[in-house]
Amino acid sequence: xxxxxxxxxxxxxxxxxxxxxxxxxxxxxxxxxxxxxxxxxxxxxxxxxxxxxxxxxxxxxxxxxxxxxxxxxxxxxxxxxxxxxxxxxxxxxxxxxxxxxxxxxxxxxxxxxxxxxxxxxxxxxxxxxxxxxxxxxxxxxxxxxxxxxxxxxxxxxxxxxxxxxxxxxxxxxxxxxxxxxxxxxxxxxxxxxxxxxxxxxxxxxxxxxxxxxxxxxxxxxxxxxxxxxxxxxxxxxxxxxxxxxxxxxxxxxxxxxxxxxxxxxxxxxxxxxxxxxxxxxxxxxxxxxxxxxxxxxxxxxxxxx
Numbered sequence: 001x002x003x004x005x006x007x008x009x010x011x012x013x014x015x016x017x018x019x020x021x022x023x024x025x026x027x028x029x030x031x032x033x034x035x036x037x038x039x040x041x042x043x044x045x046x047x048x049x050x051x052x053x054x055x056x057x058x059x060x061x062x063x064x065x066x067x068x069x070x071x072x073x074x075x076x077x078x079x080x081x082x083x084x085x086x087x088x089x090x091x092x093x094x095x096x097x098x099x100x101x102x103x104x105x106x107x108x109x110x111x112x113x114x115x116x117x118x119x120x121x122x123x124x125x126x127x128x129x130x131x132x133x134x135x136x137x138x139x140x141x142x143x144x145x146x147x148x149x150x151x152x153x154x155x156x157x158x159x160x161x162x163x164x165x166x167x168x169x170x171x172x173x174x175x176x177x178x179x180x181x182x183x184x185x186x187x188x189x190x191x192x193x194x195x196x197x198x199x200x201x202x203x204x205x206x207x208x209x210x211x212x213x214x215x216x217x218x219x220x221x222x223x224x225x226x227x228x229x230x231x232x233x234x235x236x237x238x239x240x241x242x243x244x245x246x247x248x249x250x251x252x253x254x255x256x257x258x259x260x261x262x263x264x265x266x267x268x269x270x271x272x273x274x275x276x277x278x279x280x281x282x283x284x285x286x287x288x289x290x291x292x293x294x295x296x297x298x299x300x301x302x303x304x305x
Contacts, residue, residue: 034075067097172228
């Protein structure tokens with residue numbers, strides 16, 4: 001007897017101390033230099049405390065810089081400010097990268113190195129722009145094609161699928177932030193995050209939570225008139241909780257969950273939009289049933305829901 005599969009795939013939506021007046025480097029480059037300065041300061045403090053060799057001090061300092069970066073502390077100024085904020089100081093000490101006499105020694109060195117001077121008065125007096133408010137980006141689901149489906153394993157509760165996905169950002173080509181080539185998270189001239197990443201950055205945040213093994217075949221951003229298209233071509237093995245109450249005459253929904261690692265409550269919120277049947281243009285959703293390898297066992301639906 002043949003089995004039958006309604007809806008083959010369900011796409012689920014889830015969500016250096018340079019003068020700023022003369023430095024023409026990007027915010028990212030400035031932050032990288034400041035991170036190097038921070039490592040030098042930490043190396044100096046470790047040497048003063050009598051740590052091992054110069055090479056060992058440098059290695060320890062690099063490890064501390066990497067740990068601090070996880071807390072978004074990447075410059076001497078940010079560390080100096082962080083040590084004066086009890087909540088952040090508690091997080092720093094909890095990860096154990098700065099402990100014992102190292103903490104007061106670093107505080108003293110930063111206070112000495114970054115004491116206000118006439119050269120820095122312009123930085124203190126110059127007002128900084130306010131931080132950007134969260135800007136909701138809408139990713140319109142333009143196309144979802146399941147181009148290959150195989151290895152449906154009811155014992156391991158997995159299946160293999162190849163997926164072609166296009167997400168559209170309306171009028172994205174007219175947005176100077178989205179059209180940046182840099183796919184990293186952007187910073188301004190003061191080393192503060194702008195929360196206005198490029199379309200390439202958003203494309204890199206697209207995730208597939210129920211995947212077991214994933215291979216990205218293609219990932220790119222293209223222009224279509226005034227719009228930007230985020231294109232993904234992937235394949236992998238996905239987990240699925242099979243419903244076997246009617247086995248061997250069961251029907252299964254195979255689900256590929258598509259999400260993006262941007263919280264709606266965060267500084268870079270994102271919302272998926274799926275056009276309806278009567279919207280223009282409607283979403284193109286389809287399944288390749290012609291080359292289905294298990295057609296002798298399963299009846300594969302040609303629709304995506």
